[in-house]
């Protein structure tokens with residue numbers, strides 16, 4: 001049995017296709033103008049640049065379905081694209097120039113927001129920040145947020161099953177999607193929009209499409225869950241002697257704070273030092289330097305900030321008495337809380353400024369993460385002399401950003417393609433040995449296709465390939481992403 005997608009039967013890009021596509025979408029809906037396409041041909045991190053036959057921007061599900069039928073007839077590959085903020089090159093076409101980019105950005109209507117039901121019906125192109133704003137104006141909240149919220153779209157968030165900083169309490173995108181609408185590779189429309197709490201009519205096709213990175217269907221709309229707005233919020237910065245203590249603190253606070261606990265992020269001293277050096281106005285929250293720091297947030301739709309801060313302070317005081325933590329400060333107001341989060345959010349940029357690095361978005365079971373970090377960091381640094389390994393982020397989700405910084409003097413752009421690749425393979429080997437995942441949040445895209453094929457369970461890969469073959473026999477939806485594409489024939 002094969003572990004690859006079926007061979008794409010690419011047709012020759014031809015004038016007939018473009019003429020018919022333009023007739024279908026109108027001049028606003030289709031362009032081949034290099035200047036208008038340029039920004040969408042390179043991924044957010046600037047790692048991949050491709051070429052495209054055209055950029056199509058349908059205005060409705062019906063237009064998109066007709067376009068996909070046309071693509072199927074002409075065997076034109078399709079690369080779905082939302083805000084192009086993805087981290088794995090999933091929305092960037094290859095350099096053959098045979099594919100079209102299908103942008104969902106024009107489909108950006110919130111079709112309905114029902115405060116009573118706590119639901120929003122959004123088209124795929126709605127930007128995450130827009131949904132946050134709409135929910136807030138109805139005294140509600142959409143409980144998923146991330147740094148790319150000004151660009152990331154609902155369709156892209158669903159296609160990558162995005163996470164963010166509130167997964168500990170509210171789950172990933174999978175937990176937020178109550179209904180889904182998608183156009184499949186043959187142009188048929190899959191309507192699973194009705195938000196049924198209980199539905200046992202067989203396979204959960206909605207969940208199959210979530211996280212499929214545009215390889216099984218193009219998401220056109222979703223019914224999303226909204227929660228009552230948070231009334232209170234409390235944020236604390238804690239200094240700790242070790243990462244094992246951080247896990248013990250997490251478990252204690254889960255018991256003390258219950259459902260209010262939303263975020264538990266860890267920041268090693270190296271990362272905090274980098275941010276303080278990189279951001280001249282940033283201030284360390286605690287007087288002394290600690291080997292590890294934890295950024296903890298809780299929120300509640302009923303308790304106010306004062307009550308939550310008191311609860312948080314009591315939990316931390318107990319941990320201080322037990323000798324579990326060295327020091328802690330609960331933010332006195334929103335400004336101070338935002339300053340704590342700015343330190344956390346500033347890590348990637350600060351580490352980038354230090355020089356070339358390989359960045360890994362990995363997970364292992366929460367219970368094993370501290371031991372994984374304690375084993376993996378020295379092993380990598382010993383195997384690759386001069387490197388510095390740091391792990392930071394969502395300890396509460398068993399997901400850290402595992403960065404390995406290049407030795408001093410390494411040349412950016414060269415090191416990543418030489419020793420850096422061997423470093424990454426070693427990181428993924430270790431993660432696999434520890435029962436973890438080589439992609440906790442960002443997806444496989446084109447970046448990790450080879451590593452997924454190398455390390456994932458062969459039976460799981462085979463099932464994925466057979467699902468792909470069943471739903472997209474021509475291999476036209478996002479070829480070369482998530483699963484390897486076979487060469488054109």
Ligand SMILES: Cc1cc2nc3c(=O)[nH]c(=O)nc-3n(C[C@H](O)[C@H](O)[C@H](O)COP(=O)(O)OP(=O)(O)OC[C@H]3O[C@@H](n4cnc5c(N)ncnc54)[C@H](O)[C@@H]3O)c2cc1C
Nearest residue numbers: 082083084085086090147148153155156157159163214219
């Ligand atoms: C500063 C910053 C911080 C980030 N932080 C996080 C984080 O904490 N957690 C996290 O998970 N991600 C994070 N991301 C990554 C990114 O925001 C998410 O992956 C997001 O889901 C991508 O949405 P997008 O609309 O930009 O998708 P794109 O980048 O356009 O596409 C991503 C993938 O989804 C597919 N796709 C897009 N739209 C559709 C659709 N309608 N139907 C089918 N397939 C589609 C594409 O083909 C591609 O494979 C961050 C990004 C940035 C820039």
